[in-house]
Amino acid sequence: MELERTYIPFTEWTEKSKQTEYTEPTPLLNPDGTLHAKGWARKNVFSYDRTKVKKGLISRKEWDFYTITDGKMQLLVSFANINIGGSVAAKLTDLEKGEVIVDAGQLFVGDKLVPPAVGDAPNRFKGKVGKAEFDFETKQTERTLYYKKMHNGKLVECNVQMDIPEGLENITTVLPFKEDPTRYFMTTKQTCLPTQAVFKYGDYTYEFKKDKSFCSMDWGRVNTIHKMVWYWGSGATYLTDENGKEHIFGIEITWAIGDESNATETCLFYDGKVHKFGAVDVEKFPKDRFMEPWVFVSEDGRFNMTMQPTFDNHSDLNLLVGRMNCHQIYGIWNGDVTLDDGTKLAIKDMFAFCEYVENRW
Numbered sequence: 001m002e003l004e005r006t007y008i009p010f011t012e013w014t015e016k017s018k019q020t021e022y023t024e025p026t027p028l029l030n031p032d033g034t035l036h037a038k039g040w041a042r043k044n045v046f047s048y049d050r051t052k053v054k055k056g057l058i059s060r061k062e063w064d065f066y067t068i069t070d071g072k073m074q075l076l077v078s079f080a081n082i083n084i085g086g087s088v089a090a091k092l093t094d095l096e097k098g099e100v101i102v103d104a105g106q107l108f109v110g111d112k113l114v115p116p117a118v119g120d121a122p123n124r125f126k127g128k129v130g131k132a133e134f135d136f137e138t139k140q141t142e143r144t145l146y147y148k149k150m151h152n153g154k155l156v157e158c159n160v161q162m163d164i165p166e167g168l169e170n171i172t173t174v175l176p177f178k179e180d181p182t183r184y185f186m187t188t189k190q191t192c193l194p195t196q197a198v199f200k201y202g203d204y205t206y207e208f209k210k211d212k213s214f215c216s217m218d219w220g221r222v223n224t225i226h227k228m229v230w231y232w233g234s235g236a237t238y239l240t241d242e243n244g245k246e247h248i249f250g251i252e253i254t255w256a257i258g259d260e261s262n263a264t265e266t267c268l269f270y271d272g273k274v275h276k277f278g279a280v281d282v283e284k285f286p287k288d289r290f291m292e293p294w295v296f297v298s299e300d301g302r303f304n305m306t307m308q309p310t311f312d313n314h315s316d317l318n319l320l321v322g323r324m325n326c327h328q329i330y331g332i333w334n335g336d337v338t339l340d341d342g343t344k345l346a347i348k349d350m351f352a353f354c355e356y357v358e359n360r361w
Contacts (some may be wrong), residue, residue: 007229007256010299015277017299020262022046022295028174029053033273034181035174040263042169042274044188048221054182055223058082058322058361062115064125066145066216067234068160068195070208071351072096074313074330075171075199077145077160079125079134082361085109088127088134090147090158092199094208095311095330102201104133104151119188119219120170140164143193143217154202162195162215165248168272170217173265174288175258177225185257188219191250192236192269214250226322228359230257231282233307234295235333235352237267237343247271251337251352253280253296253303265300268337275340277302286356290327297347303315305335305347307354322361328353 010017020039028046030036033054036045053060063080076091089105108129114125119138125171126135132149143162171191177183195215197208214236236250247270254265260279268275280303294307309331317324333350 002176009281010255011297013279013299016081017260017264017335018262019264019276019278020329021276024273025192028184028186032273033238035176035184037174037178038259038262040171040173040265040276042138042171043170044118044120044170045272046172046174046186047334048186050114051116053223056084058084059183059225060223061361062222063218063220063221064115064119065220066215067218067353068213068215069095069351069353070213070233072205073208075156075158075160075197075208077147079113079136081113081115081177085111086113086194087344088113088132088147090149090153090156090199092201093313095313098311101204101206102156104132104147104149104156104201105129111220117221119217120172121312130268131236131241134241138164141166143215145197152199156199156201158197160195160197160208160215162193163210164193168192169274171252171265171274171276173254173263173268175260175263175265177258179225182222183225183258184243185222185224186220187222187254187265189215189234189252189254189265190217190219191215191252192248192272193217194248212322222361226256226360229356230357231255232357233352234356235350237352238352239347244266249347249350250302251305253354255280268303268339270339270345277338286327286329289317290329294329294331296354302337302338305333305337307333313353315337323359324361326355326356 068075091103120264135146172188195216196210217233235255250269256276313328
């Protein structure tokens with residue numbers, strides 16, 4: 001059975017969204033497991049204690065998700081734990097041909113692999129499960145990912161190194177669910193990470209060059225309701241100003257998850273700094289016409305972009321305990337955005353994605 005979009009578009013709201021910013025260390029949860037913090041921050045200031053989470057069978061979920069693109073290829077490296085088990089994986093997709101080169105995942109059962117509590121501070125997370133080995137390490141100025149697994153008789157091995165520019169901010173949001181005060185969605189999203197990577201599969205090798213490749217990080221520690229939909233858009237590029245100076249620019253737009261009355265997961269990144277704006281939606285619900293242009297609008301008029309799709313990276317994981325049906329649409333973005341100081345930037349032919357996801361998990 002298909003899920004349906006259940007959220008209310010911001011065009012039907014009676015008031016604009018609030019943007020409650022946290023700047024000091026704050027507990028995520030109260031001692032009884034109810035949500036304490038509701039808002040956003042420029043880095044993760046929300047202390048996460050997984051023992052306080054009032055979880056159902058699979059409601060508590062923890063993931064580290066990295067997508068690396070250069071306009072031609074996409075490399076996904078990920079870890080996910082849904083309490084009763086999870087997976088660690090590396091997947092390489094040819095975005096021009098629309099073909100998966102290899103999808104080398106390893107499932108595991110149980111709750112033995114516990115990822116770090118904070119995703120944007122120095123940490124190391126490594127382990128071995130089944131045929132797979134992984135090592136994710138975050139330092140002050142770089143993040144490295146390593147993954148290795150025998151797959152179909154061939155060795156899959158990838159090495160990723162991404163720069164963390166000095167002072168780079170991210171957007172960390174905590175969104176509640178009105179249905180249950182113990183349910184929440186906390187993620188840290190960070191883009192504008194220049195990345196180099198080497199992916200090997202047997203005799204096949206592909207290399208991502210740092211001058212053309214960026215990584216978008218999606219780090220999540222959540223306790224969700226069973227049925228959700230969401231949109232997530234992300235991307236980065238280099239912009240050259242009128243004086244010939246080069247700047248790193250990026251976007252982060254996520255919406256339709258939970259109660260957005262205290263914050264929206266929407267911002268621009270410019271030279272490493274967050275420029276916060278309000279709610280975003282698409283003019284037309286893309287269901288069944290994902291390859292038509294996506295026209296984005298924001299409630300404050302600061303994000304006016306159109307994506308011309310080039311590839312629907314569709315996946316549909318349908319298990320007995322749930323389903324994730326994802327249309328991750330890559331394309332070329334054009335339009336204009338406005339920074340906090342009122343500066344308007346023209347965006348031309350930026351390669352980025354926006355996905356529409358239906359979940360029962």
